[in-house]
Amino acid sequence: MTLSRKxxxxxGSAPDSWGVWFPDDPRQVPWRRFLDEVSESGYDxxxxxxxxxxxxxxDMLRAETERRGLRVSAGTVFTGLHRGxxxxxxxxxxxxxxxxxxxxxxxxxxxxxxxxWRDDKTGEVLEDRELTAEQWRQLADGTERLGRxxxxxxxxxxxxxxxxxxxxxxxxxxxxxxxxxDPDLVSLCLDxxxxxxxxxxxxxxxxxxxxxxxxxxxxxxxxxxxxAVHAEDLPFGPAVARGVMCEPPSGVxxxxxxxxxxxxxxxxxxxxxEQDMYPCPPDRPLPIARRTRAYLRTCGA
Numbered sequence: 001m002t003l004s005r006k007x008x009x010x011x012g013s014a015p016d017s018w019g020v021w022f023p024d025d026p027r028q029v030p031w032r033r034f035l036d037e038v039s040e041s042g043y044d045x046x047x048x049x050x051x052x053x054x055x056x057x058x059d060m061l062r063a064e065t066e067r068r069g070l071r072v073s074a075g076t077v078f079t080g081l082h083r084g085x086x087x088x089x090x091x092x093x094x095x096x097x098x099x100x101x102x103x104x105x106x107x108x109x110x111x112x113x114x115x116x117w118r119d120d121k122t123g124e125v126l127e128d129r130e131l132t133a134e135q136w137r138q139l140a141d142g143t144e145r146l147g148r149x150x151x152x153x154x155x156x157x158x159x160x161x162x163x164x165x166x167x168x169x170x171x172x173x174x175x176x177x178x179x180x181x182d183p184d185l186v187s188l189c190l191d192x193x194x195x196x197x198x199x200x201x202x203x204x205x206x207x208x209x210x211x212x213x214x215x216x217x218x219x220x221x222x223x224x225x226x227x228a229v230h231a232e233d234l235p236f237g238p239a240v241a242r243g244v245m246c247e248p249p250s251g252v253x254x255x256x257x258x259x260x261x262x263x264x265x266x267x268x269x270x271x272x273x274e275q276d277m278y279p280c281p282p283d284r285p286l287p288i289a290r291r292t293r294a295y296l297r298t299c300g301a
Contacts, residue, residue, distance in 0.1 A: 006263045006301040009216075012045025012073050013038050013273045015053055017289060019280035023052030027279040031055070032064070039068040041289035047111070047272055048075045051098050058104035065105070073109060073270045074159070074215065075102035080115035081142030082135040082167060088142070095146065099154040109215055109270070110156045111189050112146065114139070114166040116236075123235035131167045139167070140180035147185030159189035159215040162198070165236045169198040174205070178212050188212050191274065192253055193219025193245055197226060202253045206261040216262060216271040218296070220251030237278075245276040247288050248295050256299040271301065 018037065020028045029037075031054050038046055046065070048054055055061045065072060075098040079091050099110055118125045131139065147158045160177070162168045168177050174195070178188065190213055192202045206213055221244055229239040248255055262269050273292055277285065 006259050006299070008263050008266070008268050009259060009301045010045055010073070010268065010270045011043065011273070011293070011296055011301050012047070012270060013041065013043045013289060013293075014047040014217075015049030016047075016274040016276055016278075017292075018285040019277045019282075020049050020053055021278040023050045025279075028053075029282050029285070033282075035064060035068050035070065037286045038289065039070055041286065042293040043273075043289070044069065044071060045073045045270060045272065046070050047073055048098070048102065048105070048107075050076070051094075051101070056097075056101055058101060061101070061105060072102070072105035072107040073272060074107050074111050075099065075109075076111040076113065078113050078115065079142075079146070081146065082115070082131055082139035084135075084138040084142070088145075091142075091146075092149070095150070096153075099150055099156055102156060103154045108156060109189075110150055110154075110158050111161050111215065112143070112158050113161045113163050114168045116163075116165045117167060118165055118235055120165060120235055120237040123238070129167075135167075136176065136180060139177070144182050144185045147182075151185070157187060157214060158185075159187045161189040161191055161194070161217070162200075163191065163194050164197045164239075169194070171198075171200045171205070174200065175209075178209055183212055186212075187214025189215040189217060191217035191219055192255065192258055193217070193221050193251075193274070193276075196221050196253050197244070202258050203261045206258070206265070210265045213262065213265065213269070216258075216269055217274045218248070218255055218258075218271050219274050219276070220246055220248050220253065220255070222246040222251050240276040240278060247275060248292055255296070259296075259299050259301050
């Protein structure tokens with residue numbers, strides 16, 4: 001049987017798949033090794049990861065990626081826009097630095113991750129798990145403002161990333177967020193693993209809100225570990241350390257139907273592999289990355 005190629009899907013990987021969560025951490029692989037190994041694994045695209053992990057000098061970053069045959073698809077920022085206008089200046093100071101570097105690489109997207117309601121390492125509860133109606137309004141207004149400013153100043157498109165232990169997580173909350181925001185300003189980065197982690201049906205979301213899907217993160221969760229994580233109400237960081245995010249195709253959701261649904265949207269989409277593994281032994285990521293890239297080829301991507 002000949003596999004139909006997902007011609008509209010651009011496959012890449014990210015520092016996250018090499019156990020990188022922070023700009024600088026002795027348990028993480030050096031950035032040159034990451035670039036070498038992601039290229040060796042057969043990927044053409046990468047994300048910037050945490051700002052400061054890869055070089056922030058645009059010329060240096062461009063030279064290092066180009067000589068390995070790599071291109072940048074997006075930068076990533078963390079925001080707490082549900083807290084209202086009081087956090088805008090601090091948010092913009094961070095976001096604008098990342099946006100400037102992202103634009104300089106030739107990328108077109110900025111992945112926006114909402115603030116965690118509990119610390120992802122210690123589990124300390126930082127604020128209520130549920131937003132009030134006013135906080136939802138502030139989140140929508142602030143995200144639209146961010147989308148407009150990023151578009152007008154940097155020519156980038158923001159894609160908001162539903163994430164475990166944030167307020168944009170479940171099917172209900174993702175739908176509420178999308179329904180409250182302007183499609184011209186705000187798109188979604190659908191992370192298949194996080195959405196499944198929070199009980200969502202990825203294919204259903206693509207079929208229901210297809211026009212809002214602007215970017216994909218490909219990830220799977222181990223259903224047995226996930227059940228224990230939920231039973232213990234474990235924070236996201238310890239859940240990752242336990243192995244809740246697993247190597248495809250051993251987990252859920254099945255990625256081929258997701259890629260089929262995404263291909264059916266009729267638009268070009270990045271699909272960036274992210275297997276959360278912080279912390280992990282330095283020799284672990286490369287073999288997994290190679291196997292994952294080979295697996296995605298069997299899915300036509």
